Amino acid sequence: xxxxxxxxxxxxxxxxxxxxxxxxxxxxxxxxxxxxxxxxxxxxxxxxxxxxxxxxxxxxxxxxxxxxxxxxxxxxxxxxxxxxxxxxxxxxxxxxxxxxxxxxxxxxxxxxxxxxxxxxxxxxxxxxxxxxxxxxxxxxxxxxxxxxxxxxxxxxxxxxxxxxxxxxxxxxxxxxxxxxxxxxxxxxxxxxxxxxxxxxxxxxxxxxxxxxxxxxxxxxxxxxxxxxxxxxxxxxxxxxxxxxxxxxxxxxxxxxxxxxxxxxxxxxxxxxxxxxxxxxxxxxxxxxxxxxxxxxxxxxxxxx
Amino acid sequence: xxxxxxxxxxxxxxxxxxxxxxxxxxxxxxxxxxxxxxxxxxxxxxxxxxxxxxxxxxxxxxxxxxxxxxxxxxxxxxxxxxxxxxxxxxxxxxxxxxxxxxxxxxxxxxxxxxxxxxxxxxxxxxxxxxxxxxxxxxxxxxxxxxxxxxxxxxxxxxxxxxxxxxxxxxxxxxxxxxxxxxxxxxxxxxxxxxxxxxxxxxxxxxxxxxxxxxxxxxxxxxxxxxxxxxxxxxxxxxxxxxxxxxxxxxxxxxxxxxxxxxxxxxxxxxxxxxxxxxxxxxxxxxxxxxxxxxxxxxxxxxxxxxxxxxxxxxxxxxxxxxxxxxxxxxxxxxxxxxxxxxxxxxxxxxxxxxxxxxxxxxxxxxxxxxxxxxxxxxxxxxxxxxxxxxxxxxxxxxxxxxxxxxxxxxxxxxxxxxxxxxxxxxxxxxxxxxxxxxxxxxxxxxxxxxxxxxxxxxxxxxxxxxxxxxxxxxxxxxxxxxxxxxxxxxxxxxxxxxxxxxxxxxxxxxxxxxxxxxxxxxxxxxxxxxxxxxxxx
Ligand code: HEM
Ligand SMILES: [Cu+2]
Numbered sequence: 001x002x003x004x005x006x007x008x009x010x011x012x013x014x015x016x017x018x019x020x021x022x023x024x025x026x027x028x029x030x031x032x033x034x035x036x037x038x039x040x041x042x043x044x045x046x047x048x049x050x051x052x053x054x055x056x057x058x059x060x061x062x063x064x065x066x067x068x069x070x071x072x073x074x075x076x077x078x079x080x081x082x083x084x085x086x087x088x089x090x091x092x093x094x095x096x097x098x099x100x101x102x103x104x105x106x107x108x109x110x111x112x113x114x115x116x117x118x119x120x121x122x123x124x125x126x127x128x129x130x131x132x133x134x135x136x137x138x139x140x141x142x143x144x145x146x147x148x149x150x151x152x153x154x155x156x157x158x159x160x161x162x163x164x165x166x167x168x169x170x171x172x173x174x175x176x177x178x179x180x181x182x183x184x185x186x187x188x189x190x191x192x193x194x195x196x197x198x199x200x201x202x203x204x205x206x207x208x209x210x211x212x213x214x215x216x217x218x219x220x221x222x223x224x225x226x227x228x229x230x231x232x233x234x235x236x237x238x239x240x241x242x243x244x245x246x247x248x249x250x251x252x253x254x255x256x257x258x259x260x261x262x263x264x265x266x267x268x269x270x271x272x273x274x275x276x277x278x279x280x281x282x283x284x285x286x287x288x289x290x291x292x293x294x295x296x297x298x299x300x301x302x303x304x
Numbered sequence: 305x306x307x308x309x310x311x312x313x314x315x316x317x318x319x320x321x322x323x324x325x326x327x328x329x330x331x332x333x334x335x336x337x338x339x340x341x342x343x344x345x346x347x348x349x350x351x352x353x354x355x356x357x358x359x360x361x362x363x364x365x366x367x368x369x370x371x372x373x374x375x376x377x378x379x380x381x382x383x384x385x386x387x388x389x390x391x392x393x394x395x396x397x398x399x400x401x402x403x404x405x406x407x408x409x410x411x412x413x414x415x416x417x418x419x420x421x422x423x424x425x426x427x428x429x430x431x432x433x434x435x436x437x438x439x440x441x442x443x444x445x446x447x448x449x450x451x452x453x454x455x456x457x458x459x460x461x462x463x464x465x466x467x468x469x470x471x472x473x474x475x476x477x478x479x480x481x482x483x484x485x486x487x488x489x490x491x492x493x494x495x496x497x498x499x500x501x502x503x504x505x506x507x508x509x510x511x512x513x514x515x516x517x518x519x520x521x522x523x524x525x526x527x528x529x530x531x532x533x534x535x536x537x538x539x540x541x542x543x544x545x546x547x548x549x550x551x552x553x554x555x556x557x558x559x560x561x562x563x564x565x566x567x568x569x570x571x572x573x574x575x576x577x578x579x580x581x582x583x584x585x586x587x588x589x590x591x592x593x594x595x596x597x598x599x600x601x602x603x604x605x606x607x608x609x610x611x612x613x614x615x616x617x618x619x620x621x622x623x624x625x626x627x628x629x630x631x632x633x634x635x636x637x638x639x640x641x642x643x644x645x646x647x648x649x650x651x652x653x654x655x656x657x658x659x660x661x662x663x664x665x666x667x668x669x670x671x672x673x674x675x676x677x678x679x680x681x682x683x684x685x686x687x688x689x690x691x692x693x694x695x696x697x698x699x700x701x702x703x704x705x706x707x708x709x710x711x712x713x714x715x716x717x718x719x720x721x722x723x724x725x726x727x728x729x730x731x732x733x734x735x736x737x738x739x740x741x742x743x744x745x746x747x748x749x750x751x752x753x754x755x756x757x758x759x760x761x762x763x764x765x766x767x768x769x770x771x772x773x774x775x776x777x778x779x780x781x782x783x784x785x786x787x788x789x790x791x792x793x794x795x796x797x798x799x800x801x802x803x804x805x806x807x808x809x810x811x812x813x814x815x816x817x818x819x820x821x822x823x824x825x826x827x828x829x830x831x832x833x834x835x836x837x838x839x840x841x
Contacts, residue, residue, distance in 0.1 A: 006680075009677050017678065021669070025661075025664055025665060039578070046646065048644040050643065052585065052586070053583075060633060064632045071625060075621065078675075078676070079617070079621075082677060131454060132451065139750075142680060147544055147611045165750065167750065168752070178757065269456030280456060281456075282454050285537075
C-alpha cells in the first residue's frame with residue numbers, strides 16, 4: 001500500500017469498499033428477488049420448513065468478518081498516511097471564527113484565502129477563536145475540526161495550480177454556509193514571489209479607519225459599517241438612534257446609548273432588535289474591557 | 305371464537321377522550337401513542353419538505369438562514385426524539401408485546417400511562433421552544449458545545465424537552481424488561497418467544513442503560529447555560545470534545561433503539577408471508593443481543609475528525625466494523641427465510657423487502673463512513689444525511705409502515721385497500737430514491753450538511769432531490785389516507801387474515817380488553833408452520 005496523496009489514499013479505499021459493497025448488495029437483492037419469484041405461492045404452494053443451518057451461519061459470519069477487517073485495515077493505513085505530514089511540509093496556521101477563515105504563514109503574513117505552492121506538501125495547524133468549525137477541502141479529501149483552545153492538524157499535497165473550494169463543515173451558526181474560501185495553488189516560483197512581496201497583510205492593521213479588532217473578532221461577518229443590512233443591524237448611525245427591541249417576547253423602543261451598546265455586545269440575547277434573528281454569540285468571555293471600549297467607541301464615531 | 309366485547313367498547317368508568325388519555329390498557333396506550341407519533345411525524349416531515357424547498361436552488365428561496373437552521377434543528381429533534389426513538393416500541397410494541405407473550409397487560413400499566421404523559425410533555429416543550437423565549441433553537445439536534453452554550457436562542461427549552469423524553473424512554477424500557485421476564489405465558493420459554501419480543505428486549509436494555517447518560521449530559525448543558533459553570537466551553541475552562549463523547553455515548557446506542565425493533569418487525573412478517581418458519585431463529589435472537597452490547601463501544605465513529613487522538617480513532621473504527629457483522633447476519637437470515645417458502649407479496653412483505661434493500665444500502669454506505677480514510681472526506685457532508693435517512697427512514701421508517709399494515713387488521717378489525725397500499729408504496733419508494741440518493745453524490749462531491757446555501761455546481765442534484773421529496777410526500781399521504789379511511793370503511797378482517805402463528809392472532813380482532821380469556825399454553829416455537837398446512841387460507 002503506497003499512497004502518494006490524500007486524494008489518492010481516500011479514493012482507493014473508497015473504490016475498494018464500494019466495489020465490495022455493490023457486489024454484496026447486488027447479491028442480496030438478486031437472491032431475494034429470485035426467491036420471491038421462484039417460490040411464489042403459485043409456483044410453490046407447499047413450503048418447506050428449514051429451521052437453519054449452522055454451517056451457513058458460520059460462513060456468513062466469517063466471510064463478512066474477513067471482508068470488514070480488510071476494509072478496516074486498508075482505511076486505517078490510508079488514514080495513517082494522511083495523518084503523518086512529511087518533514088518538508090509548508091506549515092500554515094489556520095484560524096476559524098464565525099464566519100471566516102484566517103491563515104498565517106511562518107513569516108507573519110496573513111491572508112483570508114489559503115495560498116500554497118504546487119508540488120510541496122502543506123501542513124495546516126488549525127484552531128478556532130469561538131465555537132467548533134471544521135476545515136474541509138473536498139479536492140484534497142481532507143478535513144479536521146477547528147476546536148477552540150486546541151490545536152488540530154492535517155496535511156495535503158497540492159498538485160497542479162488552480163483554485164479549490166474550502167468549506168466549513170461543522171455547523172457553527174447562521175453564517176455556516178457562507179464560511180467558504182478558496183485554496184489557491186500557485187507554481188512554486190509564483191509562491192516564492194508572493195511570499196516575499198508584502199510581509200504584513202492588511203488584516204493585521206486598521207484598514208480605511210476600520211479597527212482590525214472588528215475583523216478579528218468576526219463582527220463584520222454580520223454587521224456592516226456602511227449602512228448595508230447583513231445578518232445583524234448595521235453600525236452606521238446606530239449610536240443614539242431609536243431602536244425597537246424584543247425583550248422576553250415583548251416589543252419596546254430604546255435609545256442606543258453607550259450602556260445599550262455595551263450590553264448588546266456582551267449579552268446579545270437580552271434584547272433582540274426587531275426583525276433580526278437572535279443569533280449573535282455572547283462576547284462576554286471573548287472581549288476584554290479595553291477591547292469592548294474601543295469597539296463601542298468606534299460605533300459611537302459612526303453616528304451620522 | 306366466542307365473541308367478547310373488544311377493547312374499544314370496554315371503556316371502563318371513563319368516556320370519550322378520558323377513556324384514552326387516562327387508560328392503563330396497553331392496547332389503548334399503544335393506539336394513543338400511534339396517533340401522537342403520527343402527529344409529530346407529520347410536523348417533522350413538514351419541516352423536512354420546507355428545507356428541501358429552500359434547497360431547490362442556491363440562495364434564498366423561501367426563508368432566511370436563521371430560519372433554515374431552526375428548521376433542521378426542529379426536524380432532527382422531532383424525528384429523532386419524538387418519532388423514531390419511541391416509534392415502534394411504544395406503539396406496536398405496547399400493543400403487541402403482551403399479546404405475543406400471552407400476557408394480559410404490561411407489568412406496570414400505570415407507569416406505561418405515565419410514559420405517555422411524559423412523552424406528550426416533552427413533545428409540547430419541544431414545540432413550544434419554537435415560539436417562546438428568544439427564538440427557535442438553532443444548534444442541530446446534536447446540541448454541540450460550545451455553540452449550544454453561546455447561542456442566544458431557546459436551546460434550554462429544547463434540551464429540557466429531550467431530557468423529559470428520556471425519562472419516558474427509560475420507563476418504557478423498564479416496563480418491557482420486567483414484562484418479558486415475569487409475564488410470559490406458561491410454556492413460553494425464552495426460545496419460544498417471537499423474535500419481535502427479543503428485539504424489544506434488547507432495545508429495552510439499551511433504553512435503560514444508555515438514556516441516563518443523555519439526561520446527565522443535557523443537564524450539564526442547561527447548568528452551563530444558566531449558571532455559567534464551565535463544563536464544555538473552553539472560554540470557561542470546559543472541554544467541547546467531552547461534550548461529544550457524552551452525547552454520542554448515548555446517541556450511538558440510540559441508533560439501535562431505532563433499528564432493533566424495526567428488525568424485529570421484519571422478522572415477524574417474513575415467515576408469515578412465506579408460510580414457513582424463520583431461518584436461524586437463534587442467530588437472529590443472539591445478533592440482537594450482540595448489537596445491543598457491542599453497540600455501546602462504537603460511539604467514537606461520530607468523532608473521527610473531532611480532534612480526538614488518532615489511537616482512539618483507530619480503535620473505534622475497528623469496533624465499528626465488528627458491529628456490522630450481526631446486522632449482516634440478520635439480513636442473510638431474512639433472505640434465507642424466503643428459500644422454499646410459499647410467498648405472497650402483500651403490502652407488509654412489500655414494505656419489508658424494500659426495508660431489506662434500503663437498510664442494506666444504508667448499512668453498506670456505513671462501512672464507507674466507518675473506514676478512517678474515507679470518513680475524513682465524507683464526515684459532515686450530505687453523504688451522512690443520505691446515509692442516516694436510508695437507515696432511519698428507509699430502515700426503521702419502512703419497517704414501521706410494514707408493521708402498521710401487518711397488524712392493522714388486528715388493531716382495528718378492518719382491512720385496508722391492498723391496491724392503495726401498493727400505489728402508496730410505489731410513490732414512497734420512488735420518491736425516496738430520488739430524494740436521498742443524490743445526496744450521496746453531493747456529499748462525495750463535498751457539499752457539507754446543514755448548509756442553507758450552496759455553490760451553483762451542486763444545483764442540479766439538489767433540485768432533483770427536492771422533486772423527490774414531493775413524490776415521497778404523495779406516497780405518505782396515500783398510505784396514511786388508506787389506513788385512516790379503512791379504520792371505518794375497511795371490510796371485516798377476521799381474527800387471523802394472514803394465517804399468522806404467533807399468539808396475537810389467536811385473539812379476536814380487535815382483541816378484548818383482557819386479551820386472552822384463559823392464558824394460552826405454549827408448546828412450540830413461534831413460527832410453527834410445519835403442521836399447520838390445513839390452517840392456511
Ligand atoms: C418527509 C421526509 C423527510 C424529508 C424531506 C427530510 C429532509 C431532510 C433535510 C433536507 C435535512 C437537512 C439536511 C441538511 O441541511 O443538513 C434533514 C435532516 C435530518 N433528518 Fe430528515 N427528512 C425527512 C424524514 C426524516 C425522517 C423520517 C427522519 C428520522 C427518522 C429524519 C431525520 C433527520 C435528522 C436526524 C436530520 C439531521 C438534523 C440535523 O442536522 O440536526 N428525517 N432531513
Ligand atoms: Cu464554521
